[in-house]
Amino acid sequence: MMRNLVLWTACFSRLWTAAFCEPLAKNLIIDTDLFSDVDDSGALLLAVTSPAVNLLAVNINYPSTYSALAASAILAHYDHAHVPIGIRRPLTNESFFDSWAFDLGEYASKVAYRYSGGSLPWGSAGEAWDPVTLYRKVLAEAEDGSVTIASIGFFENLSGLLNSTADSYSDLDGPSLIAEKVTELVVMGGGYPSGYEFNFWGDNPLLTAHVVNNWKGPMVFSGTELGGNVTSGGPLMSRGPPGDPVRQAYIWYTYGTPRFSWDPLTVLYTVNGLGSLFEYGNKYGYNYVHPNGSNEWVYDEAVTDRHWLKMAVSNTTVAGELDRLYLEGAWSVVNGTSV
Numbered sequence: 055m056m057r058n059l060v061l062w063t064a065c066f067s068r069l070w071t072a073a074f075c076e077p078l079a080k081n082l083i084i085d086t087d088l089f090s091d092v093d094d095s096g097a098l099l100l101a102v103t104s105p106a107v108n109l110l111a112v113n114i115n116y117p118s119t120y121s122a123l124a125a126s127a128i129l130a131h132y133d134h135a136h137v138p139i140g141i142r143r144p145l146t147n148e149s150f151f152d153s154w155a156f157d158l159g160e161y162a163s164k165v166a167y168r169y170s171g172g173s174l175p176w177g178s179a180g181e182a183w184d185p186v187t188l189y190r191k192v193l194a195e196a197e198d199g200s201v202t203i204a205s206i207g208f209f210e211n212l213s214g215l216l217n218s219t220a221d222s223y224s225d226l227d228g229p230s231l232i233a234e235k236v237t238e239l240v241v242m243g244g245g246y247p248s249g250y251e252f253n254f255w256g257d258n259p260l261l262t263a264h265v266v267n268n269w270k271g272p273m274v275f276s277g278t279e280l281g282g283n284v285t286s287g288g289p290l291m292s293r294g295p296p297g298d299p300v301r302q303a304y305i306w307y308t309y310g311t312p313r314f315s316w317d318p319l320t321v322l323y324t325v326n327g328l329g330s331l332f333e334y335g336n337k338y339g340y341n342y343v344h345p346n347g348s349n350e351w352v353y354d355e356a357v358t359d360r361h362w363l364k365m366a367v368s369n370t371t372v373a374g375e376l377d378r379l380y381l382e383g384a385w386s387v388v389n390g391t392s393v
């Protein structure tokens with residue numbers, strides 16, 4: 055707590071250079087399905103342009119080669135080519151087609167091709183890390199109790215981490231490694247206090263249940279009702295830098311219409327904590343996921359380290375904050391200003 059206070063004071067006063075801010079920034083791993091919705095790219099933009107974040111790794115929980123390549127392109131554009139990328143296997147060349155509403159466009163392959171760069175340029179998705187190995191390496195190398203994981207997609211990689219055993223990176227098994235290194239798991243998925251949401255049922259709901267029902271330690275949930283009530287991305291599309299890959303992704307996906315903000319809101323909380331925008335929806339209890347992927351809150355007074363998020367202010371205020379951060383972050387790499 056004290057350390058965080060010092061970090062914020064130092065960074066906001068701007069008396070200290072970034073070099074002093076960065077080592078104290080929050081260590082973050084993002085686990086994303088950068089594929090069927092563009093809001094994952096908005097979430098990445100927030101993470102890579104926030105001075106409060108030290109991004110340790112990006113794991114991708116959807117096996118399309120384009121997801122890994124697009125992540126690499128976005129990281130490289132934002133001067134984060136050094137951040138390692140893992141992706142679930144076996145890889146496919148699947149591209150997104152909106153067979154539900156016939157309204158949304160595909161962006162991952164276009165970002166991957168047009169902005170090819172970073173550690174996984176076009177054609178090299180096979181060189182991405184195995185996600186569980188990457189989790190174990192990065193966690194083993196991090197300071198104890200210093201890592202936050204934001205899960206903004208499916209659960210296979212995290213389930214694999216839980217099941218993992220000692221390797222060359224650590225003698226600890228998955229649960230012990232998590233207990234030693236991870237301070238908080240923030241999850242976009244489910245509905246609160248109960249619901250039936252895509253991230254929980256859309257891939258393999260048994261793996262969702264495995265992770266959510268067995269994870270030890272603090273967890274915070276961002277439900278479908280939170281980001282589904284906040285649209286963002288309009289100003290980024292209309293006033294963002296023309297050459298920005300995330301701006302282009304939003305344009306290709308939504309044709310100019312602002313998009314729901316499930317993942318960006320989740321990352322905003324992950325980076326800043328509750329702040330003035332969020333509050334907890336509960337005091338105690340835990341989230342239980344059924345084998346079919348539906349979830350419900352169990353009001354157990356003995357459990358106090360599990361929460362779901364609610365907005366503490368209006369959705370327009372939250373949307374305004376997201377839009378401000380997208381624009382500032384996107385322009386910062388063009389104008390050379392640090393945010």
Ligand SMILES: *[C@@H]1O[C@H](CO)[C@@H](O)[C@H](O)[C@H]1NC(C)=O
Pocket residue numbers: 119145146147
């Ligand atoms: C994806 O397509 C590329 C050519 O564009 C090919 O080299 C690669 O083998 C394909 N990968 C898979 C997993 O099908």
Ligand SMILES: *[C@@H]1O[C@H](CO)[C@@H](O)[C@H](O)[C@H]1NC(C)=O
Pocket residue numbers: 210211213214217261264
């Ligand atoms: C991890 O182990 C559980 C059983 O304990 C199993 O149900 C699950 O499928 C495993 N996860 C992965 C990713 O293989």
Ligand SMILES: *[C@@H]1O[C@H](CO)[C@@H](O)[C@H](O)[C@H]1NC(C)=O
Pocket residue numbers: 283284285286369370373
């Ligand atoms: C705020 O919520 C209202 C009611 O759900 C919705 O009509 C409006 O589009 C939302 N505004 C934003 C900026 O998300």
Ligand SMILES: *[C@@H]1O[C@H](CO)[C@@H](O)[C@H](O)[C@H]1NC(C)=O
Pocket residue numbers: 250344345346347348
């Ligand atoms: C999922 O399973 C639970 C427990 O059996 C049940 O209560 C719920 O209605 C099911 N949800 C759906 C969407 O099928």
Ligand SMILES: *[C@@H]1O[C@H](CO)[C@@H](O)[C@H](O)[C@H]1NC(C)=O
Pocket residue numbers: 279283367368369370
């Ligand atoms: C959506 O946002 C509006 C405006 O802030 C609020 O009145 C409404 O209750 C919100 N709806 C949900 C489902 O949270």
Ligand SMILES: *[C@@H]1O[C@H](CO)[C@@H](O)[C@H](O)[C@H]1NC(C)=O
Pocket residue numbers: 381382385386389391
């Ligand atoms: C960056 O520069 C552009 C002009 O090149 C300007 O329109 C924009 O407001 C600047 N943005 C920031 C955040 O400095």
Ligand SMILES: CC(=O)N[C@H]1CO[C@H](CO)[C@@H](O)[C@@H]1O
Pocket residue numbers: 141142143144184185186187210211213214215217218
């Ligand atoms: C397919 C894939 O890459 N899965 C990873 C996630 O979890 C499994 C099970 O532990 C691992 O074998 C894989 O590394």
